[in-house]
Amino acid sequence: MQxxxxxxxxxxxxxxxxxxxxxxVAGFLIFYVRSLIMTGQFxxxxxxxxxxxxxxxxxxxxxxxxxxxxxxxxxxKQVLTTSVMDMLIDVPLVTFFALFMAMLLNKKFxxxxxxxxxxxxxxxxxxxxxxxxxxxxxxxxxxxxxxQATEVAxxxxxxxxxxxxxxxxxxxxxxxxxxxxxxxxxxxxxINDIIAAxxxxxxxxxxxxxxxxxxxxxxxxxxxxTGYETFWRVTFPMVMPHIITCVVYxxxxxxxxxxxxxxxxxxxxxxxxxxxxxxxxxxxxxITCIILVIVCGAIQKRTFYxx
Amino acid sequence: MGxxxxxNAVKDYYAKAQAIISDPDQGKRFFNNVKNFLILLVKIAxxxxxxxxxxxxxxxxxxxxxxxxxxAYNPMVYVLPESPxxxxxxxxxxxxxxxxxxxxxxxxxxxxxxxxxxICSMVGYGFARFKFPFKNFLFGCVVVMIVIxxxxxxxxxxxxFREFDPLxxxxxxxxxxxxxxxxxxxxxxxxxxxxGVRSGLYIYIFNQFFRGLPKEIExxxxxDGCGVxxxxxxxxxxxxMPSVITVAVFSIVWQFNDTFYAKLFLIxxxxxxxxxxxxxxPLIANVDQILDPTxxxxxxDAGVLLIVAPILIIYIILQKNFIEGVERSGIxx
Numbered sequence: 195m196q197x198x199x200x201x202x203x204x205x206x207x208x209x210x211x212x213x214x215x216x217x218x219v220a221g222f223l224i225f226y227v228r229s230l231i232m233t234g235q236f237x238x239x240x241x242x243x244x245x246x247x248x249x250x251x252x253x254x255x256x257x258x259x260x261x262x263x264x265x266x267x268x269x270x271k272q273v274l275t276t277s278v279m280d281m282l283i284d285v286p287l288v289t290f291f292a293l294f295m296a297m298l299l300n301k302k303f304x305x306x307x308x309x310x311x312x313x314x315x316x317x318x319x320x321x322x323x324x325x326x327x328x329x330x331x332x333x334x335x336x337x338x339x340x341x342q343a344t345e346v347a348x349x350x351x352x353x354x355x356x357x358x359x360x361x362x363x364x365x366x367x368x369x370x371x372x373x374x375x376x377x378x379x380x381x382x383x384x385i386n387d388i389i390a391a392x393x394x395x396x397x398x399x400x401x402x403x404x405x406x407x408x409x410x411x412x413x414x415x416x417x418x419x420t421g422y423e424t425f426w427r428v429t430f431p432m433v434m435p436h437i438i439t440c441v442v443y444x445x446x447x448x449x450x451x452x453x454x455x456x457x458x459x460x461x462x463x464x465x466x467x468x469x470x471x472x473x474x475x476x477x478x479x480x481i482t483c484i485i486l487v488i489v490c491g492a493i494q495k496r497t498f499y500x501x
Numbered sequence: 502m503g504x505x506x507x508x509n510a511v512k513d514y515y516a517k518a519q520a521i522i523s524d525p526d527q528g529k530r531f532f533n534n535v536k537n538f539l540i541l542l543v544k545i546a547x548x549x550x551x552x553x554x555x556x557x558x559x560x561x562x563x564x565x566x567x568x569x570x571x572x573a574y575n576p577m578v579y580v581l582p583e584s585p586x587x588x589x590x591x592x593x594x595x596x597x598x599x600x601x602x603x604x605x606x607x608x609x610x611x612x613x614x615x616x617x618x619x620i621c622s623m624v625g626y627g628f629a630r631f632k633f634p635f636k637n638f639l640f641g642c643v644v645v646m647i648v649i650x651x652x653x654x655x656x657x658x659x660x661x662f663r664e665f666d667p668l669x670x671x672x673x674x675x676x677x678x679x680x681x682x683x684x685x686x687x688x689x690x691x692x693x694x695x696x697g698v699r700s701g702l703y704i705y706i707f708n709q710f711f712r713g714l715p716k717e718i719e720x721x722x723x724x725d726g727c728g729v730x731x732x733x734x735x736x737x738x739x740x741x742m743p744s745v746i747t748v749a750v751f752s753i754v755w756q757f758n759d760t761f762y763a764k765l766f767l768i769x770x771x772x773x774x775x776x777x778x779x780x781x782x783p784l785i786a787n788v789d790q791i792l793d794p795t796x797x798x799x800x801x802d803a804g805v806l807l808i809v810a811p812i813l814i815i816y817i818i819l820q821k822n823f824i825e826g827v828e829r830s831g832i833x834x
Contacts, residue, residue, distance in 0.1 A: 229657035230657075309820065311816070
């Protein structure tokens with residue numbers, strides 16, 4: 195009793211800590227741990243809804259679902275590859291674009307608040323329903339006012355296509371490797387997606403830039419560093435830790451909105467093939483996690499921590 | 502007179518140019534000025550250009566939403582419609598049952614945001630200020646929660662709430678499990694247990710912020726005889742205002758825009774206004790007999806703007822605090 199009382203303040207503190215995080219622990223166990231186990235179970239079995247009792251029946255089929263997904267299913271592999279490729283193309287572009295824009299927006303200039311508000315707009319407009327409506331609108335538009343956006347885009351696309359062909363020819367004859375050219379062309383074509391995907395990242399980087407002590411820039415100035423040197427020797431190392439946050443966010447975000455999710459959803463709720471849908475989810479999650487680990491590991495090695 | 506001034510000006514320029522060429526110092530300054538000016542121009546061009554890319558669809562939708570049928574087919578009309586009309590809005594408002602639905606949606610979003618703020622700040626505070634066994638492991642679980650895409654667990658979630666039966670209590674009383682599909686209850690339960698829309702991220706933000714606050718505040722409170730809960734509610738949460746605003750804005754925007762959970766839990770379009778948008782076009786085609794897809798598009802654009810408007814207004818009100826909050830809340834870790 196005496197001993198217990200001696201420890202009680204510390205014990206009480208740690209009990210209090212558990213009390214604070216208790217709701218989340220319960221939620222994590224119920225919704226995440228249990229769900230992940232269930233997803234694994236579903237993936238290994240054929241699931242049928244029991245309409246009479248309202249339950250469901252699991253019938254273990256081993257790796258049949260995996261075999262079906264990878265060997266038989268018409269579009270899964272293709273959709274998965276497209277999503278992963280899109281993500282790999284987007285991540286470096288979004289990261290650097292966001293860093294670049296954050297540096298522009300970080301400086302003081304008249305109308306900064308307004309410009310920052312505009313740059314947050316994509317986050318607001320990035321809702322599934324609104325995106326769908328806008329895309330549908332872009333397809334449907336023809337003639338008159340309703341057509342102006344597509345008209346502009348189309349004419350821009352035409353001239354761009356022309357000039358891009360011309361430029362590609364030029365660079366190819368200069369001897370630039372075709373893969374790099376492809377990447378650049380894809381990047382230019384996806385500029386809309388990239389801007390739409392980088393709203394939160396820009397905010398992250400603005401916050402990161404604000405946290406760099408001003409004295410570092412003073413020192414760099416006194417030592418006579420040029421702007422170029424200041425960026426690579428001061429700014430870039432200092433925001434490096436935040437690049438990981440940003441990359442993780444971009445990868446997860448681009449996968450959440452990718453076609454694999456739509457496919458898994460439609461397989462589960464339109465075709466009622468829950469096992470197959472679980473396999474899709476699991477495979478894409480595992481791939482995402484592998485990519486995350488590789489990318490973060492690669493960045494972490496080169497990261498410099500100030501503190 | 503005019504001739505002589507021009508001649509003088511030319512002479513001046515000539516003298517200046519001579520000085521610049523002959524004196525390396527002045528030449529350097531001159532080129533620096535030119536360089537800075539060009540850099541400024543490029544910066545402005547980039548900001549305006551990217552801003553235009555972002556704003557263009559919004560401007561386009563706005564123009565569409567106020568143009569009349571004649572404008573829609575008039576190839577001469579660009580940006581400024583000849584006979585603007587608000588008819589698109591009135592019909593879209595009527596067909597989407599805009600005001601009641603919006604009100605319900607805002608209430609739903611607001612309630613969930615308050616829950617998010619309460620739960621996530623509590624959990625973040627718990628992680629930031631208490632020492633307990635397995636703390637690092639549990640915080641690792643928070644990161645895992647951020648990283649795992651929600652669609653991995655969507656089927657089990659669906660099953661869980663389709664046959665909602667926590668610990669067998671419900672079936673003990675009523676004899677069978679209850680179906681919560683089509684209601685908003687699953688969303689409330691998940692948010693209450695810290696697993697709502699991007700809760701992991703909010704826990705992370707709060708944790709970073711509370712860790713950055715000086716410990717002395719709490720110690721003073723403790724010495725003055727505050728309990729842990731009083732300290733948390735009346736002292737820490739008040740000090741955490743920047744991160745509270747940050748999380749509030751993110752939570753409002755993402756909750757309002759969320760279609761994933763709304764689709765998964767089959768939440769009715771009485772509560773989620775963005776679901777009304779999907780039905781707007783068929784409704785207008787069938788009820789109002791407007792069969793021209795171009796004209797339907799104008800109504801849809803009005804609908805999109807109507808849905809975006811409230812969230813935009815909330816953002817503009819909180820905007821200044823929000824950016825400052827992000828800067829100070831240590832969101833970037």
